[in-house]
Amino acid sequence: MRMRFWGVRGSLPAPLTPAQIRSKISAVIERLGPAPLPDAETRERFLAGLPPWLFGTTGGNTPCIEVRLAGAASPVIFDAGSGLRELGAALQLERPKPLDYHLFFSHFHWDHIQGFPFFSPAYDPEVTINFYLPEENPSGPLDAQMRAPFFPVSLDTMRAQKNFIRLETEIPLGEARLRWRKMNHPGGSYAYRLDEGGRSLIYATDSELKPGDFAETDANAAFFFNAGAIVIDAQYTPGEAVNKLNWGHSSYSLAVDFAARWGIKRIILFHHDPAYDDRKLYHLLEAAREYAQGKDECLKVDMACEGMELDV
Numbered sequence: 272m273r274m275r276f277w278g279v280r281g282s283l284p285a286p287l288t289p290a291q292i293r294s295k296i297s298a299v300i301e302r303l304g305p306a307p308l309p310d311a312e313t314r315e316r317f318l319a320g321l322p323p324w325l326f327g328t329t330g331g332n333t334p335c336i337e338v339r340l341a342g343a344a345s346p347v348i349f350d351a352g353s354g355l356r357e358l359g360a361a362l363q364l365e366r367p368k369p370l371d372y373h374l375f376f377s378h379f380h381w382d383h384i385q386g387f388p389f390f391s392p393a394y395d396p397e398v399t400i401n402f403y404l405p406e407e408n409p410s411g412p413l414d415a416q417m418r419a420p421f422f423p424v425s426l427d428t429m430r431a432q433k434n435f436i437r438l439e440t441e442i443p444l445g446e447a448r449l450r451w452r453k454m455n456h457p458g459g460s461y462a463y464r465l466d467e468g469g470r471s472l473i474y475a476t477d478s479e480l481k482p483g484d485f486a487e488t489d490a491n492a493a494f495f496f497n498a499g500a501i502v503i504d505a506q507y508t509p510g511e512a513v514n515k516l517n518w519g520h521s522s523y524s525l526a527v528d529f530a531a532r533w534g535i536k537r538i539i540l541f542h543h544d545p546a547y548d549d550r551k552l553y554h555l556l557e558a559a560r561e562y563a564q565g566k567d568e569c570l571k572v573d574m575a576c577e578g579m580e581l582d583v
């Protein structure tokens with residue numbers, strides 16, 4: 272399966288500010304020194320050698336991940352944060368155009384649904400969207416955010432066929448199967464695990480990991496053990512996690528501990544704090560990689576960035 276990140280920021284969209292862009296340009300010029308860049312090839316080499324926090328950005332959109340399964344044409348989408356708008360625009364340009372979608376919600380905090388009113392395939396009468404939520408019907412909160420005075424277009428006005436599905440324990444998606452598990456977060460949140468042909472991916476955003484998540488239980492082992500990759504809430508530094516106990520998010524160090532505990536092979540840090548700039552986020556990634564070395568040398572640590580694609 273292949274996944275692409277369309278929104279990676281937690282809590283609130285956080286676009287690059289003019290001051291941050293000026294500061295990046297200034298730092299690049301400083302690195303340039305007096306030597307000229309005589310041709311395009313030299314320029315590209317110079318740019319490629321810059322640290323990623325200077326030549327690029329982590330991205331400011333709120334959570335949205337697209338997964339393409341090997342054995343099914345329909346896109347699987349986790350969360351409808353502001354990144355969903357750009358995903359919708361890209362999907363409309365695909366040929367053949369996808370006509371069926373599976374959309375899963377971790378929960379309904381604003382940063383996970385605010386992109387939905389701007390999801391262009393939802394206005395296409397040829398399209399069918401299947402909305403899923405464990406334990407309850409997902410239509411209520413989506414409908415509520417598209418009412419006056421919050422938004423001028425109602426959910427009914429979206430002309431796609433909409434199927435609201437309350438998830439039981441697991442469902443098949445093509446050749447894959449999807450399971451869910453409740454996580455610790457104010458109001459609750461859900462993690463999802465996709466298994467297809469021996470590959471597995473867990474999406475576990477907005478989760479404050481607790482001792483119970485590390486406990487040796489059959490349910491924990493069945494859900495977490497030996498997963499190929501986990502996209503996990505790592506919003507806080509270890510210090511912040513102490514100060515923000517019970518706020519519903521985890522630190523990168525706890526996320527690494529968790530992946531090492533369950534033999535997960537790859538961890539992708541996610542739900543970045545809107546107050547952190549690219550430089551800070553890349554420093555946190557370095558700190559997480561260093562921390563992981565002491566826990567499990569085989570554990571691969573990455574940071575979710577908009578536009579990043581991964582094969583799992």
Ligand SMILES: [Zn+2]
Nearest residue numbers: 281282382477
């Ligand atoms: Zn969130």
Ligand SMILES: [Zn+2]
Nearest residue numbers: 378380456477
């Ligand atoms: Zn939340």
